[in-house]
Amino acid sequence: MAKILVVDDSSVTRHLLSYTLTHKGHHVIALACGNEALELLTTEAVDMVIADLEMPIMDGITLLKHIRSSERTFAIQLLMLTASSNEQDREDAQAAGANGFLTKPASSRDLVAAVERLLHHSHSAL
Template identity: 85%
Template sequence: MATILVIDDSSVIRHLLSHTLTHNGHHVITLACGDEALGLLETEAVDVVIADLEMPSMDGITLLKHIRNGERTCEIPLLMLTASGNEQDREDAQAAGANGFLTKPASSRDLVAAVDRLLHANRSALSSTECRL
C-alpha cells in the first residue's frame, strides 16, 4: 500500500481520484491547494504526488518546483493531472521535473497504470531532475 497525495482545487476530482486509488489498495490524502501540500510534505512521507496544473494561489508547476527543491521531497514521483491538452503545458511540467502527465478526464485504468509505473520504477529513473540542494 502506497501513500498518495492528491492536490486539486476541485472537490469532485479529489473524490474521484481518492475513490479510484483507495479501491486499488492505496492510502490517499487529498488537499485543495499547493500551500497545504507543502505544509503536509514537511511532516508526512508520501510515495507519489498527483497535482492539478491549474489551481488558485499556487499552480502545479510552482508546487512541483518547490517539491523538487526540497531536501525531503526532491525524489517524490509527481504526476501532473490537468484539463489542459496544451503541449506547452506538458513540456513545462516535464522541464520542472514531473514524472508523468495525464489529461483530464483520464480513465481510471490510465490513472492506476501511471501510479503503478511510478511506484515500481527504479528510484534513479523516477526523477527527471536531480535534487537541487
C-alpha cells in the first residue's frame, strides 16, 4: 500500500492515526514536528503527508508550503488534520497546497476514506 507520513505534535493523535492506517495496510512514519518531517523528506519518499495545522516551531501551513516548493516533494498528497473548524484555516490550507482537510476528531472511517480518495486520485493522475 502507501507510505504515509503523519506529522502531529500530539502523541495520542500520532498513535491513533498510525494504528488506523497500519491496520489498513499502509506503512506509517509518525513525527512530532514539521522540521523533522522536512528532514525526513530529504531522504525518504512518501505517498502522502497528514499534518496537523497547529504545531509549535513550524505549523502545518508552513510545512505544506515547504513541501510544495520542492520539485522532489511537490506531488505528494497533503491532508490537513486540525481541531479548528475555522473556514479561514481551510482556505489557508488549500492555498498552501492541501489536497484535503479533516477536522478533529475525525472518525477512523472518515480518515480512511479521505486517505483512500487522495491516494486513488494521485494514482489515477499518473
